Amino acid sequence: MKKTIRIGTRDSELALWQAHTVQKKLTDLGYETEIIAVKSTGDLILDKPLYELGITGIFTKTLDVAMLKGEVDIAVHSMKDVPTTLPNGFIQAAVLERANVYDILVHKGNLDFLESKGTIASGSLRRKAQWLHKYPTHTVEDLRGNVNTRLQKLKDNTWNGAIFAAAGLERINLKPDTYINLDWMIPAPAQGAMLVVAMESDIFSQEALSHLNHTETEICTHIERQFLKTLEGGCTAPIGALAKVYDETIHFEGVLHSLDGKENYTIKKSCNFEDYKSFGKDCAQEILNNGGRFLMEKLRTALKVK
Template identity: 55%
Template sequence: MKKILRIGTRDSQLALWQANTVKDLLAAAGIEAELVPVKSEGDLDLVTPLYAMGVEGVFTKTLDAYLLSDKIDIAVHSMKDVPTQLAQGIVQAAVLPRASYKDILVFRSGKERQEQYDKIGTGSIRRKAMLLHRYPDCTVDNLRGNVQTRLQKLQDSDWDGAIFAEAGLSRMNLLPDTYEVLDWMLPAPAQGAIMIVCRSGEEDTFNACHKLDNEVTAICTRIERDFLKTLMGGCSTPISALAQIDGDQIFFEGNICSPDGKELLETSKTFAMHEWQTAGADAAQDLLAKGAGRIVEAIRNK
């Protein structure tokens, strides 16, 4: 490819880090690219909790519009922000190797790990639901903004701590000295993965990006997103999922939790590698048989 690829990205420092990573990988493959930073709807409204904004793809739809109107050639996303159904005319071109999928609790200065927490900050309905399930008496306050803003809000607050994705802080070299890895909290589907999308039919662009695709990450995130899609969940539904490959087997864990944390339905399944294309949907059917549809319906009717 001789043309300079235009990479669309949100303009937060983490998003720019991700886009620059893709730019460098393309450069190593002999493909020149430039960044086109764009403000998303999710970046403009930093007050409303994400789950209350009522719009799926709040961080991606502006870039979708840029892509479909030929203002950019590809877009780089945190994969967990991407709707399970891509906009018509847009296709997944690559998924980069996954970083940490884990959530961590970053403590406010002077605070440390405790058996019970009184007040925690997060803007995620999934994290809030899981916190309330484990710590029913905990107060969960809304926390929005880019990584640096959220870290500062934590230090200015009266909270014990706030929850972050370990991958984001690690990529920005902002991991604090003390934090708790929340091993009991399953991640959002595709957390820690970076997705590249392009226009359908653009074979040269697709092929250039697809060279960066990591098959293991692509399969695992596909399973997790199929699980989410089958449960008909979105940003307002507390759904967690994690698929991991070991040899010729896939180990999957998933759950759905009521927003108040009172009801948690879980599934854990093992699949053969040749079953990967149906694994996510099969695991979701297991939860639906346990009553997951009732939780989804109750959230929709709120």
């Protein structure tokens, strides 16, 4: 069987970069491809915080529909935007090798505000909670839109800075000189990784994408997303998780915060490769049993998550 693999993507600069990266890898393997870009609800509605939209997977639903209608064969996503449970009939076909996992603060050249009061911007509850935990006298404003839009909003406002995923800015060469690494901030589960999904019935695309899968990244993101899923937090919940491999051992750090950053539950553990499949779940269960379950109930009420 020979066919052109239609690659679905959002139409932002970063999303298109990701799609073209997958396209090149498939083309290098001898496959014929075509990119089809669509605009997601998350890109269209920019005047409300993500959690107020009440939709899990807001950046992926439009592509899900396009796949179900047979308009595209595969879809490329920033893995951190993808719900931990895929729709029926969809499978995780490839996880590409991870880029920079961390967040950065893009600022305006003066960092004096870090020692006093300041205002930074982020549309992520996770980033907001962790920032307020470290800088309780600061204010965090909501910031929505694609990478380019958010950088422009930072220039147009009086904020001291804004938080971005380093990988997103690096991939499209928009990382400015005025930034600091936030290596103390635990990233979103699967941050820096790209996920390609296919239909369960599409064996041709699955076979093609299997050559793109990076096993270490697949394992680490599995742990992080399992941690998130077990805590029952949606993509917008203040949950951070990071698994890394050192000396043949998987080291994991996870955190659950209250919205204001004052309350938090953290865990640091390690495991070997033989035990990784339930490791994320076990770490999340430990947090839930040590008080995190009550906090999750409060978060669900506050965020109106049913």
